[in-house]
Amino acid sequence: MQIEYAERIRTLPPYLFAAIDQMKKEALLKGADLIDLSIGDPDIPTPSHIVEAMKKAVEKPEHHRYPSYEGMLSFRKAVSDWYKRRFNVELDPEGEVLSLIGSKEGIGHIPLAFVDPGDIVLVPSPGYPVYPVGTKFAGGIPYFMPLKEENDFLPDLDSIPEDVCKKAKLMFINYPNNPTSAVADKKFYEKVIEFAKKYNIIVCHDAAYSEVYYEEKPISFMQIDGAKEVGMEFHSLSKTYNMTGWRIGFAVGNKEVLSGLGKVKTNLDSGVFQAIQEASIVALETDDKILKEIRDIYKERRDVLYEGLRDAGFEVKKPMATFYLWVKVPKETNSIDFVAKLLKEAEVLCTPGVGFGEYGEGYIRFALTQSKERIKEAVERIRRLKL
Numbered sequence: 001m002q003i004e005y006a007e008r009i010r011t012l013p014p015y016l017f018a019a020i021d022q023m024k025k026e027a028l029l030k031g032a033d034l035i036d037l038s039i040g041d042p043d044i045p046t047p048s049h050i051v052e053a054m055k056k057a058v059e060k061p062e063h064h065r066y067p068s069y070e071g072m073l074s075f076r077k078a079v080s081d082w083y084k085r086r087f088n089v090e091l092d093p094e095g096e097v098l099s100l101i102g103s104k105e106g107i108g109h110i111p112l113a114f115v116d117p118g119d120i121v122l123v124p125s126p127g128y129p130v131y132p133v134g135t136k137f138a139g140g141i142p143y144f145m146p147l148k149e150e151n152d153f154l155p156d157l158d159s160i161p162e163d164v165c166k167k168a169k170l171m172f173i174n175y176p177n178n179p180t181s182a183v184a185d186k187k188f189y190e191k192v193i194e195f196a197k198k199y200n201i202i203v204c205h206d207a208a209y210s211e212v213y214y215e216e217k218p219i220s221f222m223q224i225d226g227a228k229e230v231g232m233e234f235h236s237l238s239k240t241y242n243m244t245g246w247r248i249g250f251a252v253g254n255k256e257v258l259s260g261l262g263k264v265k266t267n268l269d270s271g272v273f274q275a276i277q278e279a280s281i282v283a284l285e286t287d288d289k290i291l292k293e294i295r296d297i298y299k300e301r302r303d304v305l306y307e308g309l310r311d312a313g314f315e316v317k318k319p320m321a322t323f324y325l326w327v328k329v330p331k332e333t334n335s336i337d338f339v340a341k342l343l344k345e346a347e348v349l350c351t352p353g354v355g356f357g358e359y360g361e362g363y364i365r366f367a368l369t370q371s372k373e374r375i376k377e378a379v380e381r382i383r384r385l386k387l
């Protein structure tokens, strides 16, 4: 029998990292002392009070059955309490909060609720690859909004052609931003809301990194007047509490939008394991002292890598949030070749910007997901290179 893939699988963008994965494997086989700064996954374990809460929760037989689709009300209440404390935003836990199996799940599924074949979705480039892929799975067409340094890595909404705006159903934005580490201000969000109202576009703001900050606390899209009218916000416990493996996130905001996403989900999944939800309630109540310790670890690493790369002659901005550094590659090189060179000559691995979309070309991304000592070592090795 001949197995034929559907077009939506066949037309997935080529896996740009395949060649790099291969090089990484070869380097490791040769016994390279590789410093892998390519992974957006915290190396620090989940705080122990959350793990302890999970141990207790997993023993309760009532959690062994199917969970409710929209999430336990106690979890949704904990989310709404957290929003109130952190952002001074009021959310109705009954209709304005929805649990997700990680925010990636919600991001991937939301186009199925609002995008018909041929509809346009506005997607940042560079950006999280799930935005365009989820769009295409729903039959939609991504329109890439370039994030350029001269615009502080915010999309220039005025430059989107009128006919594109009219055909757009959904728009993804993400601040603090992966991969550029840019943050957005109130003025930008106000502009987004005005734009969304004018063209009837649902705004999906991905706030996965709202708690990974250094100097100033990032704001929430939901804090802006009118945000709830035009859209919603995706959130995740993954980056905030080092819980990437647990698979839990949530969506908040516009009731009708969440209800659309909920309809897709009730037909595809059966919710989040209740024991995880119960442990996540404890996570959301975490003392800020513990979170500050985590932020301080990243901050030290950030300073080492930022100063190291700057002194080595790289063009790089100091990130105010996220655990990424978005670094210009030296002129006349493309991002894949430069990543290959760093891997071969310094045994340091980072991510080529083009992996996040066409407008990521010319940059590489470093993740602060290794110890300060290893990052220092990486900097030493990069300094020794002839660039």
Ligand SMILES: *Cc1c(COP(=O)(O)O)cnc(C)c1O
Binding pocket: 040, 101, 102, 103, 104, 105, 128, 174, 178, 206, 208, 235, 236, 237, 238, 239, 244, 247, 248, 249
């Ligand atoms: C890590 C990440 C997410 C979410 O991850 P989940 O673990 O699925 O909650 C979402 N958006 C961006 C931009 C990310 O980097």
